[in-house]
Amino acid sequence: MTSDQPRPGFVTAAFWCWAAAAVMLMVGGLLTASVNLPTVFRAAGVLTAVVGAAMAFLAGRSRNGDNRFRRAAVALAVVTSAWIGLSAALGVVHLITLLAILPLIAGAVLMTRRGRPVQEEAQ
Template sequence: MTAPQPRPRVVTAAFWCWVVAAVVLVLGGLTGLFNPHDVPGPVRAMGGLIAAAGLGLSYLAGQARRGDPRFARAAVALAFALVAVLALLAVSTMWLGWLLALVLAMVGAVLMLRPAARQWFGSPGSEGFDQEGSR
């Protein structure tokens, strides 16, 4: 039996980028959701969705850090989807927090696609990051 490979630094760095992005998303989303000013309903709904996306990203990042390639793929997909939404939010609201979350989510996704991370998720005993795993 071989010893498990240690987690690469790029996976740890991606995890922390996603955690900080998730904190910014949750705080920004809750600010939009519970804004004391007269805010239209769609803005409140968008705040709730952004906060939920931040919580989802943090959960997926945590599971990916443990070595599950399915959660890593899902976290990368969510991060790239968030990048598109956050770009629109940053332009429309002019809040720099969205840009911070956008950059961190993108950096985390790119780090998770680096060869060292892909190789770690494709280690023996796992389904592999590139493979279509079906159980």
Template sequence: MTASPTPSRPRVVDIAFWTLIGGAVLLILGGLLAATVSFETARSAIDPEVTNDKVRNYLTVYRGMGIGAVLAGAGLAFVAGRARRGDPKFRRATVALALAIAVVLLMLAVGAGVGQPMTLLSLVPIAVGAVLLTRRSAAGWFEQGERR
């Protein structure tokens, strides 16, 4: 008995994968930029009335957010790659991680005022990729893979 041929991956899954990878790359680049900001650069961009201690504290949070963005981008790229292979668990993980990244970045940007423009720009392709993974044709393909 021959195995049934695996259905070809829908184009929407490929598009979702590449938009998620693009968002992950922007997230990583923005995180690297934030993690490597020097004190002098931050001091020149912040109001002179703010003390050096407050600038250092702000810079610590800003750099921490950058390192977190790098780790989140790498994690997103990993789970998106696994989801592209047809694993429905990784599809759910990809969508969940994309939503978690969006919520955390928006909370940091709005609540704490620590938004790096490139990381905020990465939310657009990440959101598009997550929505595409939830489309009916993509969900149907993942369900077929789960039944195998």
């Protein structure tokens, strides 16, 4: 079933930002998990990869217009950005994972924008 109104362009842009961030999180997390580090840091890499998969799932569902998934995706993006930023101080975050903060924040900002009201046509 299709909606009467087209999807706003910023929703599509937010989806692609989150999709890129999800791929970056998964790749960076798996790279961190595969190197010879202590178990705690390897577990953090696996957790980062799982968060990337969850972000991809939530981004797909929020693109379809479900507000619950949209709010969950924004919350996950903000928490993930804060967590990666704090763990970067320890120096155990891969560079790809650190760069994923930028599209995460951009997607969260774009997804929380309000759409323009539909203007009535002049008669």
